[in-house]
Amino acid sequence: MTEPVMLTVNGIDYRVNVDMGRNLLSVLRNELGLTGTKEGCDDSECGACMVLLDGQPVNSCSYLALQAQGRSVTTVEGLTPADGLHPLQRSLLEQGGVQCGFCTPGIIMSARALLDRNPSPSEEEIRIGLSGNLCRCTGYAKILAAVAQTASDG
Amino acid sequence: MSFMIAGSLEEALTALAAGARPVAGGTDLVVGARQGKAPLPTSLVAIDRLAELTQIEPTDGGIRIGASVTHARLLTDPTIVSDYTALADAAALVGSPSTRNVGTLGGNVMNASPAMDTGAPLMVLGAVAEVQSERGSRTVDLSDLWTGPGQTSAKVDELCVAIDLPSRPARSGSAYVRLEYRRAMEIAVVGAAASVTLADDGTISDGSVALSAVAPTIIEVDGVAELMAGHLPDAVGAAIAAAVAEAAEPISDLRASDSYRRHTVGVMAARAVDAAARRAAGEEISVPVNRAIGVGASR
Numbered sequence: 163m164t165e166p167v168m169l170t171v172n173g174i175d176y177r178v179n180v181d182m183g184r185n186l187l188s189v190l191r192n193e194l195g196l197t198g199t200k201e202g203c204d205d206s207e208c209g210a211c212m213v214l215l216d217g218q219p220v221n222s223c224s225y226l227a228l229q230a231q232g233r234s235v236t237t238v239e240g241l242t243p244a245d246g247l248h249p250l251q252r253s254l255l256e257q258g259g260v261q262c263g264f265c266t267p268g269i270i271m272s273a274r275a276l277l278d279r280n281p282s283p284s285e286e287e288i289r290i291g292l293s294g295n296l297c298r299c300t301g302y303a304k305i306l307a308a309v310a311q312t313a314s315d316g
Numbered sequence: 317m318s319f320m321i322a323g324s325l326e327e328a329l330t331a332l333a334a335g336a337r338p339v340a341g342g343t344d345l346v347v348g349a350r351q352g353k354a355p356l357p358t359s360l361v362a363i364d365r366l367a368e369l370t371q372i373e374p375t376d377g378g379i380r381i382g383a384s385v386t387h388a389r390l391l392t393d394p395t396i397v398s399d400y401t402a403l404a405d406a407a408a409l410v411g412s413p414s415t416r417n418v419g420t421l422g423g424n425v426m427n428a429s430p431a432m433d434t435g436a437p438l439m440v441l442g443a444v445a446e447v448q449s450e451r452g453s454r455t456v457d458l459s460d461l462w463t464g465p466g467q468t469s470a471k472v473d474e475l476c477v478a479i480d481l482p483s484r485p486a487r488s489g490s491a492y493v494r495l496e497y498r499r500a501m502e503i504a505v506v507g508a509a510a511s512v513t514l515a516d517d518g519t520i521s522d523g524s525v526a527l528s529a530v531a532p533t534i535i536e537v538d539g540v541a542e543l544m545a546g547h548l549p550d551a552v553g554a555a556i557a558a559a560v561a562e563a564a565e566p567i568s569d570l571r572a573s574d575s576y577r578r579h580t581v582g583v584m585a586a587r588a589v590d591a592a593a594r595r596a597a598g599e600e601i602s603v604p605v606n607r608a609i610g611v612g613a614s615r
């Protein structure tokens with residue numbers, strides 16, 4: 163059964179037709195063309211698909227698109243200013259926290275939610291905030307440094 | 317196939333009576349379907365934003381936690397953290413921030429995994445489940461609710477609407493400790509919750525212990541109160557560990573052998589009793605105990 167639904171993504175209302183079992187991730191990528199959000203594992207393990215739902219991180223691969231109706235979805239595209247980079251993006255580049263970059267959008271969304279809630283997190287709090295995000299390349303140290311740098315830059 | 321976001325409890329109960337299955341956070345239901353464990357039900361009713369199910373409120377005799385309250389709320393709610401600390405310890409260990417943001421207490425309880433983290437804390441805190449259908453409502457003891465792995469005694473049209481917890485005695489404390497191989501995104505290898513009440517002289521006057529991942533359901537260990545009564549907390553660890561190892565009926569799987577589980581669940585129970593007793597005596601041990609005292613995986 164396909165239902166027409168309204169999804170609010172990055173402040174824009176989209177009307178899309180969605181099957182009941184469809185995950186939010188595939189709607190974002192394939193219907194709305196927002197391919198910044200990645201698919202890694204497709205079952206809630208890796209965090210590459212992290213988006214914000216009413217400001218809180220959610221694994222969009224395992225979240226029903228229909229359940230996002232009436233909520234506000236933010237993807238990495240929604241956080242990047244039209245001209246230039248978000249402070250988290252700049253710190254990740256400066257610290258060398260990006261290699262292949264596949265995990266980066268998910269890391270940025272988790273970090274953004276953490277800093278919104280807790281503007282000056284301890285290292286332990288950053289580790290907990292990013293505990294749902296896997297990176298196969300960097301070894302994490304530079305990612306932690308980038309989040310800490312963003313926090314201290316205010 | 318149908319999907320509905322319930323606008324009221326009545327609407328949700330009507331949908332269940334017509335054959336729909338509830339979905340709260342979907343972190344078991346949707347993830348399980350994607351992993352191929354069980355197909356997604358053909359008719360779903362979303363209950364995650366029902367006002368009736370998302371309150372934490374005081375009652376005459378304690379506290380009532382709505383079934384759709386998330387783990388993220390439990391681990392920061394001041395009353396849960398101060399009075400029902402074992403439940404906050406457990407909520408803080410679930411998955412990662414994103415799992416805790418959408419995963420709910422009702423989903424954890426009704427999914428009935430033998431390794432669920434909130435189950436053992438709820439048992440030692442004396443919780444009962446409120447279940448409701450169009451036919452009426454009733455309360456169920458947790459020992460009657462969980463009937464096997466993934467099995468509950470609730471009927472298909474029954475919704476768990478809340479978990480009720482009695483108020484806590486003076487000079488009591490609780491804790492939940494789990495053995496884990498890594499510090500996040502983990503399933504309990506084994507887990508143990510304890511509740512301890514102290515007498516004025518510092519000896520234990522009452523207590524209970526419940527266990528995760530060592531039986532087909534969460535189990536409470538018989539005879540623990542008698543074993544601890546009259547003793548100082550420091551003196552009971554070995555006896556608790558022995559009683560717990562005796563009560564456990566673990567299996568071997570890829571995560572651990574039965575004999576390893578039997579041994580370590582005793583160790584976890586002794587640590588849970590120790591942390592609960594220290595909290596009962598007024599010591600601040602931050603949530604979760606696993607991180608505060610380094611019980612689980614180290615960095």
Ligand SMILES: Cc1cc2nc3c(=O)[nH]c(=O)nc-3n(C[C@H](O)[C@H](O)[C@H](O)COP(=O)(O)OP(=O)(O)OC[C@H]3O[C@@H](n4cnc5c(N)ncnc54)[C@H](O)[C@@H]3O)c2cc1C
Pocket residue numbers: 205206207337338339340341342343344345346347363383384409410411412415418419420421422423424425426427431432433434474475476477501502503504
């Ligand atoms: C990456 C990851 C890590 C996890 N880590 C942990 C962990 O560390 N510890 C742990 O215990 N669990 C863990 N889980 C499992 C899961 O997150 C929890 O069990 C969670 O509490 C389930 O809640 P939910 O709202 O998402 O349930 P849902 O998936 O929405 O529902 C689960 C089941 O319960 C039923 N149900 C839901 N609400 C009700 C209700 N009110 N009344 C009747 N039936 C209901 C549903 O129909 C379904 O069968 C993890 C899951 C994932 C994906």
Ligand code: FES
Pocket residue numbers: 200201202203204205206207208209210211212221222223224
């Ligand atoms: S793709 Fe969603 S968690 Fe890996």
Ligand code: FES
Pocket residue numbers: 259260261262263264265266296297298299300
């Ligand atoms: S940079 Fe490659 S996965 Fe993180």
